[in-house]
Amino acid sequence: MIQPSMLKTILPFQVPRIMKTVTIKADAEFDALLNRLARRLSTTRSRVIRDAVRNYQQHLDREALRQRMRTASLKTRKQALDASADFDAANADGL
Secondary structure (H helix, E strand, O other): OOOHHHHHHHOOOOOOOOOOOOOOOOOHHHHHHHHHHHHHHOOOHHHHHHHHHHHHHHHHHHHHHHHHHHHHHHHHHHHHHHHHHHHHHHHHOOO
């Protein structure tokens, strides 16, 4: 039996995905920008929009990760400062 993962090896062409139609409203300036980008990239307007949405999602994911890392860093920094203060207090006691 052929497994789906084997299709790329067996078939010399890509299996087309079923696309849904999405309608957006755009002013003339946005439409012109979209047309320029599509021509510049030698692709379709749909591809430009799909790529832009995926890139925006990646941007949001990176920002969320950056924020989680910053929060963890601040927490770790506070813990390090508390430990340092404890050490200084113990050292001041002559231990």
